[in-house]
Amino acid sequence: MKISFKNAVALSLIPQIIIVKWLGNHTEFVEKYYSTGFYPFISRMFRILFGWIPFSVGDLVYFALIILALAYFYRNRKFIWKHKLIFVRNVLMILSVAYFTFHFMWGMNYYREPLADKLVLTETRDYQELLDFTHQLIQKTNETQLKITNDSSLAVNIPYSQDVIFDKTILGYEDIKTIHPFLAYNTPSAKTSLFSTGLTYMGYAGYLNPFTNEAQVNSLLPNFRFPVVVGHEIGHQLGYSAENETNFIGYLVTANNKDAYFQYAAYAYALGYCLNDIRSANKEDFNQLLSTLNPGVKNNFQEMSNFWNSYENPMEPVFKSIFNTFLKANNQTEGIRSYNAVVALLVAYHKQHPL
Template sequence: MIARLILIKLIVLLGLAFLIFFFGFFPTLVQKYYSTGFYPYISSALRFISSIFPFAVSDIIYALLIGFVLYKIVRFYKRRKSLKKQDRTLVPLQILNFFLILYIVFKLVWGLNYSRPSVSDELGIGNEKYNVKELVSLGEYFIKKTNALKVEQNKNVAYAITDLETNSAKAYDLMEKKNPLFAYQSPCLKSVLIPWMLSKAGIEGYYAPLSGEANMNMNLPDFVKPYVSCHEIAHQLGIAYEDEANLLGYLTASNSPDVNYQYSANYEMLRYILFEIRMKSPEDYKRLHDTLSPLVLADFKTEKEFWRKYNGEMFAYMDAAFDRFLKLNNQKKGIDSYQDIVIWLWNIHKNELKVKN
């Protein structure tokens, strides 16, 4: 009787999982009925509930899930010899059911956003490719802007998580006036319970689908926190891909009246641009690097030393694991997809640049 119930449950879960998976092949429908239909309500509700608690609920949830799985594994191992042959067959089915439930829940509370159309299209941002000369011109533009903003930046600001939540929500409210895509209800930005662990793993922050929280690594240098908070909030709004969250994070922070937010956004984008230039034209990279102000260079050094302090060899392993995760979620280029932001930055600013061909 028990075996039959487990088998029926498996069939039902497999059917639901297949329907959800199949639905993902229709981006327009996903956008209409999920990303701008069902998802905003479920995400807002999750954020409202999570905001009641002063700590990162997701850290507790994930710890309990991991503990539950480990408990089941140990329990099965201890009882394996006393279990009947039929019971041993049921265990794999129960495990499969458990992971099918996780898959369905993940897809319904956030994961289907991986199948929505690109937000760059929704924002009217082109995908025109740049040549090396244009890329260098973009780099010069961002260096000039970042150098200037660094002079204006309030260097004495030490952000608390409540400051970031309030200021970032205000920045999104301003952007909502330009495009409803930026609408952000029930703000919920949390500091992770163990920032040391995230720092060790090379993680700046993460979105927790099961709780709707945007979680920050508050060990980060203060000058990167405004942009990171805007990036993580973009995930809360249903922006699943990292490059697209970079785009919303940049647009939101750079258009904030807060100079620290502007600097944080331009500093982070400059990193991506310089990386791209370094790969395509090392000579230009060296020349541009020499034009960075000593203050901006000091921030690059501070951030580098921060990651070196925590990461060690762990960063390479986590980098490879995250690359694999991205590929499993349809980002075939893996971590290279981050560099799509440079294409969008070029298309956003190309009219401001004068490139002699």
């Protein structure tokens, strides 16, 4: 029996999933032939294509697709109701094309070799090591805050525009590649999102558009957090999909920047994750460590808390749940909690490279 083209495309979703999951068990193959083979070429091509455009092309593509989908549902609502199987087939066909395009353009990076292997790091969950590292981070954070403000009670106000922060981050990548050549970043394509307000209500600081390879950053973020998020999203562009790894890359490139404001942003960013882990393990240790922070550092943390709290809404947990499911489906078994897994990378890295 002859199968129509649309049916064939829809049915191809099943073997695609099987192939992707099979390749996911062969990380060396993915690393060699996709992540460091094919992907850098296609990523560079799309950054050349869209990087020079000052606004987000990917955001406009998403917007256009949403409008087209809504228009399709409205115009064809009677047909859809009468021909439900055809509608399901059409939806599966679209999902099949999207699934293939996503993994072809970027998504196979979820199955590459772990960054810890590339850096020859041994990750541990030793609580004492975490405590020792957090003490060091507090010292560096306090010292840098005082160096910038000359007053331990003042919050740090990063005085740069977002465009300047983008430029300084790119310079930071130029510096970090001398230490870690695999972080070389050419042909930039990093921008603020046109839908930053929506991202904020959803609880997101940024994202990489896998179809246009544009690094998108939430333009409403306080400057205190902006440098690390730019570094994080560029890390995704470089082919690192795991959120703990791009959190680490964002920290690393920002902490190694020559600019003291960037260093402060990085130390405070890492410190927040470490304190969060300690709070979950031992409230007494957490309170003791918190008491050693300069008041100005606490003010910066409060600034971030106030920012996110001001956008709290009933739909945010829904969006977070969807993203959590997406991450779990793409080889990040801890879902959203994988962001916090950056702590193990930080502790392991700074055992070899002391602060």
